[in-house]
Amino acid sequence: MTMRLVLLTAMCGTVSAQVTFDRILHAEREPQNWLTYSGTPLSQRYTLLNQITPANAANMELQWVWQARSLEKFEATPLVVDGVMYTVQAPNDVVALDAATGRVFWIWSYIPSQESRVCCGRVNRGLAILGDTLYMGTIDAHLVAIDAKNGKPLWDNRIGKPESGYSLTHAPLIVKDKVIVGVAGGEYGIRGFIAAYDAKTGAEAWRFNTIPGPGEAGHETWLNDAWKTGGGSIWVTGSYDADLNLTYWGIGNPGPDWNGDPRPGDNLYTDSVVALDADTGKLKWHYQFSPHDEFDYDSVEVPVLADVEWRGAPRKIMYWANRNGLFYAIDRENGQFLSGKPFVEVNWMNGFDERGRPMRIPGKVPSTEGTLIYPGNQGGTNWYSPSFSSHTGLFYISTWAGYSSLYVKRVDEYKEGNQYNGGTPRSPVPFTRSSQNFRKADEGYGAVRAIDPKTGERKWEFRMSDITEAGILTTASDVLFSGGREGYFYALDARSGALLWKANLGGSISAGPMSYSVGGRQYVSISAGNSLFTFALRQ
Amino acid sequence: MVPGADLAHGKFRHTNTDAGLVQIIQKGIPGTAMPPHNLPDFRAMTIVAFLRSMAEKQGSGVVVPGDAAKGKAIFEGKGNCGICHRVGASGSRVGPDLSEIGATRRAAEIDRSLTEPDAEVLPQNRYVRAVGKDGVAIVGRLLNQDGFTVQLIDSKERLLSLNRAELKQFEFLEKSPMPAYKDRLTPEERADLVSYLVSLKGIARQ
Numbered sequence: 160m161t162m163r164l165v166l167l168t169a170m171c172g173t174v175s176a177q178v179t180f181d182r183i184l185h186a187e188r189e190p191q192n193w194l195t196y197s198g199t200p201l202s203q204r205y206t207l208l209n210q211i212t213p214a215n216a217a218n219m220e221l222q223w224v225w226q227a228r229s230l231e232k233f234e235a236t237p238l239v240v241d242g243v244m245y246t247v248q249a250p251n252d253v254v255a256l257d258a259a260t261g262r263v264f265w266i267w268s269y270i271p272s273q274e275s276r277v278c279c280g281r282v283n284r285g286l287a288i289l290g291d292t293l294y295m296g297t298i299d300a301h302l303v304a305i306d307a308k309n310g311k312p313l314w315d316n317r318i319g320k321p322e323s324g325y326s327l328t329h330a331p332l333i334v335k336d337k338v339i340v341g342v343a344g345g346e347y348g349i350r351g352f353i354a355a356y357d358a359k360t361g362a363e364a365w366r367f368n369t370i371p372g373p374g375e376a377g378h379e380t381w382l383n384d385a386w387k388t389g390g391g392s393i394w395v396t397g398s399y400d401a402d403l404n405l406t407y408w409g410i411g412n413p414g415p416d417w418n419g420d421p422r423p424g425d426n427l428y429t430d431s432v433v434a435l436d437a438d439t440g441k442l443k444w445h446y447q448f449s450p451h452d453e454f455d456y457d458s459v460e461v462p463v464l465a466d467v468e469w470r471g472a473p474r475k476i477m478y479w480a481n482r483n484g485l486f487y488a489i490d491r492e493n494g495q496f497l498s499g500k501p502f503v504e505v506n507w508m509n510g511f512d513e514r515g516r517p518m519r520i521p522g523k524v525p526s527t528e529g530t531l532i533y534p535g536n537q538g539g540t541n542w543y544s545p546s547f548s549s550h551t552g553l554f555y556i557s558t559w560a561g562y563s564s565l566y567v568k569r570v571d572e573y574k575e576g577n578q579y580n581g582g583t584p585r586s587p588v589p590f591t592r593s594s595q596n597f598r599k600a601d602e603g604y605g606a607v608r609a610i611d612p613k614t615g616e617r618k619w620e621f622r623m624s625d626i627t628e629a630g631i632l633t634t635a636s637d638v639l640f641s642g643g644r645e646g647y648f649y650a651l652d653a654r655s656g657a658l659l660w661k662a663n664l665g666g667s668i669s670a671g672p673m674s675y676s677v678g679g680r681q682y683v684s685i686s687a688g689n690s691l692f693t694f695a696l697r698q
Numbered sequence: 699m700v701p702g703a704d705l706a707h708g709k710f711r712h713t714n715t716d717a718g719l720v721q722i723i724q725k726g727i728p729g730t731a732m733p734p735h736n737l738p739d740f741r742a743m744t745i746v747a748f749l750r751s752m753a754e755k756q757g758s759g760v761v762v763p764g765d766a767a768k769g770k771a772i773f774e775g776k777g778n779c780g781i782c783h784r785v786g787a788s789g790s791r792v793g794p795d796l797s798e799i800g801a802t803r804r805a806a807e808i809d810r811s812l813t814e815p816d817a818e819v820l821p822q823n824r825y826v827r828a829v830g831k832d833g834v835a836i837v838g839r840l841l842n843q844d845g846f847t848v849q850l851i852d853s854k855e856r857l858l859s860l861n862r863a864e865l866k867q868f869e870f871l872e873k874s875p876m877p878a879y880k881d882r883l884t885p886e887e888r889a890d891l892v893s894y895l896v897s898l899k900g901i902a903r904q
Binding site: 228242243250255257259260262263264265270271273281301306308309311312313314315317 | 731
């Protein structure tokens with residue numbers, strides 16, 4: 160009988176095994192699977208699979224395509240559990256596929272409320288799994304649990320008002336017996352929060368307000384009652400350190416985005432990373448990357464955790480390439496700022512004080528006539544996942560290089576359910592892909608940049624013509640996978656940036672690559688346009 | 699067909715008025731598979747009248763006189779239904795999930811499935827038997843298929859994808875694995891069970 164069938168029969172015990180939290184916590188022990196959004200709770204998006212190498216990557220070929228019935232951007236990173244792939248058809252249909260063929264096992268359709276409103280696309284970035292249950296946040300701010308075997312809903316918990324702009328777009332994070340998510344909607348003047356829910360019942364276990372209210376630490380950084388519409392979205396999945404029992408989350412911009420006049424103060428915890436006790440949600444520490452932000456520099460990035468030798472001593476580090484154009488190293492035990500260095504052109508600050516607070520350049524603020532700021536509104540990078548390779552020791556970032564925006568501010572009145580932005584950024588680089596590209600290089604381009612995270616020094620750059628919204632995957636065999644808005648999917652040599660292989664997938668790549676194996680064969684999956692593509696070495 | 703969009707019950711997710719239904723028919727539902735239809739008012743009203751008549755017919759059909767609480771006990775006990783079927787987070791996934799059977803099937807249809815399980819097997823509930831070239835046989839509920847592969851959930855609740863070229867036998871099972879309950883349950887017990895199944899409307903959505 161088929162090799163696959165024999166294998167599946169032989170693997171009966173494994174195939175039926177539930178995804179325990181211990182499996183998620185030690186996901187690196189089973190690189191054939193992809194059990195959480197960034198691969199492991201450390202969020203390095205690095206796989207130990209090494210069948211595809213710099214020497215043979217040119218032999219990669221398409222294995223299958225799954226075309227979603229959706230015209231929304233396909234931003235989800237799939238999960239793979241023992242040969243079954245789970246992903247999301249935007250906005251919120253959950254799909255189970257055979258990971259080796261792309262054939263559908265089941266689809267569960269979720270119809271979001273017509274009241275839902277999202278600033279930047281009716282998208283979803285993926286699922287979480289625990290036991291036999293999948294978890295998904297929806298664009299109308301529901302957290303739902305779905306049976307992974309048959310695609311039937313188990314519970315549905317509305318956690319925010321979609322009519323006020325609350326939504327969920329990121330993949331949940333599993334920690335122990337809880338499902339952790341945070342709401343988005345900062346462009347609608349929401350008051351953001353991160354919350355944990357009981358995985359069995361959906362009951363809320365704890366909540367951390369990303370915009371502190373009266374009596375909460377950090378409330379003093381808001382004046383004029385601006386905290387009520389302070390924003391503070393969560394757009395991407397957080398990370399978890401089991402030794403410290405801390406979960407880390409990046410928080411989005413304050414509202415209104417581009418006019419800080421109604422909200423004097425630092426506006427905590429916007430544009431910050433927070434470290435929360437995973438059992439209680441209590442704040443252990445925070446670091447604010449962009450105090451009193453007026454450039455939409457939300458910290459919409461995945462916290463990348465690594466245990467490395469730092470200046471002669473072992474240290475628990477958090478690496479962070481921020482939308483504000485700076486690459487940071489932070490001590491993740493206590494939040495101590497260790498280093499910060501631009502990885503793209505930056506003109507809004509020119510250094511740090513002794514506590515790691517950025518020193519602003521006078522006059523570099525939005526104005527009624529417009530102020531030119533580097534990086535521009537979409538940032539030096541954005542929600543696209545970076546990668547850290549423990550093998551090369553390098554940190555890889557999808558960047559918008561040479562990119563600026565003219566920030567024009569205006570006065571907006573808050574009205575529930577309406578966008579609350581306070582201005583308009585203008586840039587030669589359009590927010591969405593245009594059919595043709597006439598820009599000069601100094602008007603902005605996409606690049607994968609490799610930097611030494613201990614120094615912030617750039618090691619190499621792989622340059623594109625159009626910009627990139629693709630995440631990055633690195634492998635233990637030193638292959639780097641990424642793509643761009645042009646529609647190319649690349650394999651690069653992670654050591655040098657040399658192009659090893661490319662495929663034109665037609666549609667813009669707005670997701671992070673991931674890798675898994677079935678029957679001993681390594682696959683790499685990436686979505687482009689409205690389809691999911693899977694590659695492997697030619698047999 | 700939109701999964702879960704049963705139009706025969708007289709209850710609709712987005713509106714419950716005739717005027718609202720006419721508007722949905724004519725303008726569609728943005729962001730869903732429901733497209734707008736270029737129909738004049740009287741034609742859209744005709745469709746609404748048809749939907750209402752289906753709901754009335756259902757309401758005047760078999761009256762379920764049973765006790766749903768007793769039916770639940772039969773489902774979990776004497777009927778041993780959970781050995782194949784799942785409700786919520788309990789039971790087996792090998793047979794059709796019944797968590798929202800009451801929202802998609804009518805009492806008379808459910809009763810008929812209990813007494814004559816082979817009379818009408820929905821396509822999504824068909825079972826297949828595949829035998830590999832090594833003689834290993836797998837029986838399961840068919841989930842999908844194409845010219846080269848077959849997807850199913852087997853008796854161990856595994857999601858499997860089989861390569862047709864490596865099968866020496868593949869067949870649809872003519873008989874439903876579901877036993878007939880006509881003589882296994884009394885009429886009263888069956889009524890209780892039907893009453894329970896009709897009450898299963900899926901999870902509550904806030």
